[in-house]
Amino acid sequence: MKFLPLAIISGLFLSSLHVSGAETDWIIPRTEHGHPDLQGLWHNTTQTPIERPVALGEQRAYTEAEVRALEQEARDFEREKAQPLEGDREPPPVGGAIGQEADINFSDVFVNVLRVKGEYRTSMIVDPPNGRFPFREDGRSQDIYGQYRARGLDASDGPEGRTAGDRCLSRGIPPMTVTPYNNNFQIVQNKDYVMIMGEMVHDARIIRLNEEHHPGAHKTWMGDAVGHWEGDTLVVHTKNFRPEISHFRLISTDQLELTERFEIVSEDEIFYSVTVTDPLVYTQPFTEELTLMRRAPGEMMYEYSCHEGNYGLEGILAGARREEWDARQ
Structure with a gap:
């Protein structure tokens, strides 16, 4: 019988550990x-x-006192938003905006300040x-929407002008961008693939592991994503996006490329970073960092009942046509 040297055994064991505190050793879960x-x-x-507020300059992190003040302000707003409406209030x-009613009440109030690697961040x-x-x-x-406007077309001239x-x-890429609601993601993986589904519009990304990008330049909503493991970090490179996925949180063209990194750092946290490149829009690549937090046991994602051709889009375009008609009277 052959035995591995003690140093090798120790190294294999320690490579699976992440020290999260002075007294607790956390073991990275593995498939x-x-x-x-x-x-x-x-x-x-x-x-x-x-994006960081201009007034903060290069201040990367908040102090704990600043965090307490910001989070208390958010809690106060959340309580105010939950108050019953006065029946004799003045019209807007x-x-x-209609205030506490439909314009904002479906949106979540986010209390917590982003904490990444022990820092309370001022921006992603x-x-x-x-x-x-x-x-x-x-x-x-x-x-594509800027080019649409450059041709003298309005966003409500037809469905193609709407995002x-x-x-x-789709709600665009990267899927980890924070939106007003539905900020949930399900990850499923096996030896050859990783799937990430976002609750918003139920966008599902299929990441092929240890493969090359597809030849050619066929564009898809989620892009062509390939990944590999660098130690315990999943690295994903994605390109060949459809230009229509551009949105105000990430203006982009069909030249967009992403490099994402996923690293599980505790039982309930994944460190996530994405570097964005689009030479037609940005002067240089830029990088965002986030912490993904595990949902409590028993929580689940729900159906996002928004689909192409629903009555909302019809109402937007019909309203624009009515405004044009009124203007001619």
Whole structure:
């Protein structure tokens, strides 16, 4: 019988450990294939914006006192939003939001400030150091909707002018972007694939492991995603997106490419980063970082009942036609 040297055994054991505290050793869960097990239901809810407020400059993190103040402000707003409405209240101004009613009540109030690697972040973007999108001077107008407007067309001239989100086709990439609600993601994996499904529009990404990109430039809603393991980190590169997935949280063209990294760092947390490249929109690649948090046992994702051709889009276009008709009278 042959025995492995003690040093090798120790190294194999320690490679599966993540020290989360002075007294607790956490063991990375692994699949039967030996890879870190990322499976489960995760969410990324946070009040921290993608882009840092200009006034904060290169301040990457908040102090604990600042975090307490921000989170208390969010709790106060959440309580105010939950209050019953006064029956004799004044109507909102013409064109104004309806306040506590349908305009905002379906949206979540996010209390927690984003915490990544022990820091309370002021933005998801960490590079460039100012936490801002590095737009080219004309970058915001380079996506398919900007080109649509450049031809003199309005967003409500036809369905093609509305975003993929308006049309219930997709909410865009990357799927880990925080949205006003439905910030849940289910990860399923096996030896050859990783699937990530977002609750928003039920976008499902199929990531092929240890393969090359498909030849040619066929564009798809979720892009062509291939991944591999670098140690205990899943690295995913995606390109060949349809240009219609551009949205205000990530303006993009068909030149968009993403490099994502998923690393499970505790029983209930995945460290996630994405580097975004689109030379038609941005002067340089930029990087966002997030923490994905595991949902409690028993929680689940629900159907997102938004589908192409629903009455919402018909109402938007019909309303635009009525405004045009009124203007001619």
